[in-house]
Amino acid sequence: MAVEVLYFAWVRERVGLPRETVETGAATMRDLLAELALRSAGHAAALGDHAALRCAIDQQLAGLDAPLVGAREVAIFPPMTGG
Amino acid sequence: MAVEVLYFAWVRERVGLPRETVETGAATMRDLLAELALRSAGHAAALGDHAALRCAIDQQLAGLDAPLVGAREVAIFPPMTGG
């Protein structure tokens, strides 16, 4: 399936892209992160440390083991620092 | 000694006066309350139930057993309900 992947903050900077469309069969966010990390050295640097990452699936916060089935947009970013 | 006694809220209403000057030898607020209660039926109604009263001596909150020595102004009132 085709999924739109968005990156924010230092994840975006390390990947070097704000977003990209990827073709994936990943079952969970964790699987998708592993696939994405193979795309470039920047991706690997951004996505290697899962503990430092937070995710959203279709604009809802989700854990790394959340299923990706049916997802159209996923986002990967550092822990949030609003307020 | 002469002490200025101020009453507030329902204490003032029951006593029927906002303030009065009294000549007293009372050692504590508790003693003073007992003396004042003898002044009129209104005083008795206002000052009989010590648990319902709060006091200030020279504009500082004080317990009923606080010494009155040197006091110039005392105030007797119900528990406060500001805010």
Next chain:
Amino acid sequence: MAARVQAEPFDPARELAALGEGAGAVVSFTGIVRDDGDLAALEIEHYPGMTEAALAEYGQGAAARFALTGWRIVHRHGRLQVGEPIMMVATAALHRRAAFDAADYLMDWLKSRAPFWKREIRRDGSSAWVEARAEDEASLARW
């Protein structure tokens, strides 16, 4: 860094202006006369002289305890209509927790230790003094 007692209405928004200077966080609390069904007005009595001193003392105490960069207390007395602000407390600090806690702390002091007494006046003309609530005293004991 100011405490005021006044009969006149005040504008909570205006009291906040400039309070945030040098701060990272500003918290404000405003109490408003609320119609609980048949309330016509509120009448607030206070102890002139002592009130101003007590508010300044509580404000300075909170400023020291929570390292405030600024604070303000305004409390009205006299007759207030439904919908009018009764009082406000505002606290400014470097960090969020201090500003929140200081405002909460000042409200606890104001409710139970500042010499104000409220009387509720009903639409039928009857009135009654508001009784102090045990939970307000309990809230103060937290600090």
Next chain:
Amino acid sequence: MAARVQAEPFDPARELAALGEGAGAVVSFTGIVRDDGDLAALEIEHYPGMTEAALAEYGQGAAARFALTGWRIVHRHGRLQVGEPIMMVATAALHRRAAFDAADYLMDWLKSRAPFWKREIRRDGSSAWVEARAEDEASLARW
């Protein structure tokens, strides 16, 4: 009953106007860009689309949980100068405790669950992303 995300400055005082209608208590929190010594500016990135939905969801959640009579969240993004308000939360309720707790609760959610990321820009031109603090996450766990 509104959540907004905007690049433009806002006036905290103005946001408070009319919020107290029907309420007995209004609490507001304003976060301000604070100069910690050599801060030139703050840059805030967010997740357009998700941010607005998340703020509205947290606001509605707080309104239900604390029986709010009104609430407001405003959060800026983009480049902010020292002294400028970053965001504000305001809550209105019948009683004091609910208004305080709701504002505190919303701040905890905003800090750790709303998709904003801050970067500090120093006077020497260097910059660094602000790291999430363990105490903010711990604060959220209180609720």
